[in-house]
Amino acid sequence: MNLARYPRLVDLLAAQYALGTLRGGARRGFQRYAERDATIRNAIDEWQRRLAPMAELAEPRMPPAAVWEAIERRLGLTAARDAARPRHVPPTPARPARPARGLFDNLAFWRGWAIGVTALAAIAVVVAVRSLLPAATAPTTAPTVAQQPEAAVSHVAVLSSKDARPVMLVAWDEAHSTMTLQPLGKVDLPAGRAMELWGIPASGHPVSLGMLPDSASGKVSAGQQKPESYEALAVSIEAPGGSPDHNAPNGPVVFTGKLLPVS
Structure with missing residues (x-):
């Protein structure tokens, strides 16, 4: 099969390959195609470049x-350690049978958690990059990611609530001094209140970046502000019009997230 004849399929498979959701024989087969076809390799490289910055969003x-004990048992490290133990040292006693382990003791849970975090980060980048691609008449054949024009987004931030629930994506277009907002979850805004966006620098006081729409969706002007000046973004709940002190929130800070360059 000549995959190069199906650019949309190549684009989809490259995205899944970079994300890690393409597994087993399908992943190995696609990798063999990539070894022979530079177009497929370029598509994979482009997806990996776009997804890489979001890995920093996942806290260790x-x-x-x-979990570590289960890994040691599967690799036979426990038996090897006991065999290497001097004879006068009794072997490690067998652990008593344990009741069924809960969710947080389950290796599959942690593997799934890691995949979920990666998927969320990838979705955020895809939404950010593709939402600001220059508008154009749709071509007859959809181009691959590697053939698409460079995205206008320069920095992105996924803002989360205090319980680590992703709530809002901010895509910063430095070239056009705009920020595009995309809700990722429900935004509970108290009646008669407003959201104010803040830039958090490495040192010094926060800087107000303006008021946000109640829907947490749409575009806002970044003015003269530069994304390189800030390490993170935050949202506070304020009275209409914003905090009276533009150097600090007056109301509670409800959402925060790192601001990361896309490339």
């Missing part, structure tokens, strides 16, 4: 001790 987590 330490799996429970039971």
Whole structure:
């Protein structure tokens, strides 16, 4: 099969390959195609480049001790350690049978959690990049990612609530001094209140970047602000018109997230 004849299929498979959701024989087969076809390799490289910055959004987590113990047992490290133990040292006693493990002791849960975080990050980048691609008449044959014009988005941030629930995507177009907002979850805005966006620099006080629409959707002007000046973005709940002090929120800060360059 000549995959190059189906650019939309190549684009879809390259995205799944970079994301890690293309598995088993399908992944190995697609990899063999990529080894022989530069167009497929370029599509994979382009997706990996666009998805890579979002990996920093996932905070490191330490799996429970039971997960490491299960890995050691599967790899035979426990038996090897006992065999290497001096004879005068008694072997590690067998652990008593444990009741069924809960969700957070389950290796499959942590593997699924990692995949979920990666998928969320990937979706955020795809939405950000594709939402600001220059408008054009749709071609007869959809181009691959590698053939598409460079996205206008320069920085992105996924803003999450205090319970780590993704709520809002901010895609910053530095070239046009605009920010595009995309809701990722329900935004609970109290009646008679408004949301204000803040830039958080590495040092110094927060800087107000303006008021946000109640729907957390649409475009807002970035004015003269540059995304390189800030490490993170935050949203506070304020009275209509915003905080009286443009150097600090007056109301509670409800959403925060790192601001990362797309490339």
